[in-house]
Amino acid sequence: MLSKKTKYGLKALTFIARNEGENPVRVGEIAESENIPQKFLESILLTLRKAGLLGSKKGKHGGYYLRKEPADILMTDVMRVLEGPIAMVPCVSLNFYEKCDDCPDEHQCSVHKLMIEVRDSTLNVFKNTTLADLSGV
Amino acid sequence: MLSKKTKYGLKALTFIARNEGENPVRVGEIAESENIPQKFLESILLTLRKAGLLGSKKGKHGGYYLRKEPADILMTDVMRVLEGPIAMVPCVSLNFYEKCDDCPDEHQCSVHKLMIEVRDSTLNVFKNTTLADLSGV
DNA sequence: GTAATCCCTATTAAATTGATAGGATTAATA
DNA sequence: TATTAATCCTATCAATTTAATAGGGATTAC
Numbered sequence: 001m002l003s004k005k006t007k008y009g010l011k012a013l014t015f016i017a018r019n020e021g022e023n024p025v026r027v028g029e030i031a032e033s034e035n036i037p038q039k040f041l042e043s044i045l046l047t048l049r050k051a052g053l054l055g056s057k058k059g060k061h062g063g064y065y066l067r068k069e070p071a072d073i074l075m076t077d078v079m080r081v082l083e084g085p086i087a088m089v090p091c092v093s094l095n096f097y098e099k100c101d102d103c104p105d106e107h108q109c110s111v112h113k114l115m116i117e118v119r120d121s122t123l124n125v126f127k128n129t130t131l132a133d134l135s136g137v
Numbered sequence: 138m139l140s141k142k143t144k145y146g147l148k149a150l151t152f153i154a155r156n157e158g159e160n161p162v163r164v165g166e167i168a169e170s171e172n173i174p175q176k177f178l179e180s181i182l183l184t185l186r187k188a189g190l191l192g193s194k195k196g197k198h199g200g201y202y203l204r205k206e207p208a209d210i211l212m213t214d215v216m217r218v219l220e221g222p223i224a225m226v227p228c229v230s231l232n233f234y235e236k237c238d239d240c241p242d243e244h245q246c247s248v249h250k251l252m253i254e255v256r257d258s259t260l261n262v263f264k265n266t267t268l269a270d271l272s273g274v
Numbered sequence: 275g276t277a278a279t280c281c282c283t284a285t286t287a288a289a290t291t292g293a294t295a296g297g298a299t300t301a302a303t304a
Numbered sequence: 305t306a307t308t309a310a311t312c313c314t315a316t317c318a319a320t321t322t323a324a325t326a327g328g329g330a331t332t333a334c
Contacts, residue, residue: 002226004293010247026309026310027310028310034239035240039294040293043293046311046312049311057301057310058300058310060303061309061310064311075251089139110147110151110271110272111139111144118259118262121259125251125255126255129251129254134250140321140323141323142322142323163280165279174325176324176325176326177323177324179282180281186280193279195278195281195331196280197279198279198334199278199332200279201280
């Protein structure tokens with residue numbers, strides 16, 4: 001299941017991409033338009049900012065803005081920040097590899113084999129989708 | 138993340154496929170070979186039996202066996218039984234569709250669009266993989 | 275009739291998720 | 305400079321889900 005955090009984060013990024021203008025976009029504006037609890041959204045945007053995807057401006061007329069062009073923001077990066085590893089098991093994760101403790105030899109493991117294929121096909125989608133594709137900008 | 142339930146279930150199915158013979162395969166044998174807590178495994182195999190993927194025989198020399206040839210057991214079916222919907226959000230699920238309450242129009246939703254692609258690519262893997270592929274039988 | 279096996283229900287501990295609360299900090303502007 | 309509007313940060317909490325355990329019931333081979 002996709003977490004609400006990720007869902008809200010994707011919606012927020014899309015909203016920002018569609019509403020970029022003179023001033024940065026306020027959290028309250030996003031929260032209201034997209035039906036997201038504002039405090040929860042604050043923490044999500046903070047995460048995206050710390051990951052370098054968003055920039056922010058404090059104080060009056062403050063808000064969030066994209067650090068790159070929508071066409072340069074890959075879903076691989078967004079998903080890894082919001083949802084964590086793309087792989088469904090740590091033993092096939094490219095960026096967060098961990099050995100299974102129950103599995104003596106992962107090259108003989110049927111789950112391993114299957115999950116590599118799932119990872120690759122999912123990765124292929126995320127690698128070829130940008131925020132521009134999502135937002136239509 | 139793949140649940141342990143699914144992971145154990147896949148390993149168990151693979152084990153059964155590889156060890157089919159005169160007698161059905163005992164839970165204890167699978168649990169020991171694959172390092173799975175036996176009581177937990179019992180409940181998983183019960184689920185697979187109720188879903189029609191496994192058959193069972195009680196009493197001495199009892200155990201579990203496959204209801205179909207490994208080559209006829211699709212991962213789509215296995216995954217849906219063990220892990221539930223293949224889609225990451227209910228609003229793109231083919232078999233478990235549910236409308237999002239926060240989303241006024243899902244055809245304009247960026248998350249919806251992305252998750253349809255992920256669903257299709259994952260589905261494509263599961264649709265083209267059978268237990269025979271996993272077990273090498 | 276006894277041992278071995280699956281069957282079933284209930285319970286529980288730990289982890290995760292989704293959300294809330296409360297205020298600290300910063301910046302624009304009147 | 306005071307006020308207001310915004311982000312920033314930490315802590316906490318309730319609900320849910322997951323992984324596992326417990327305890328026995330029912331069935332079958334021998």
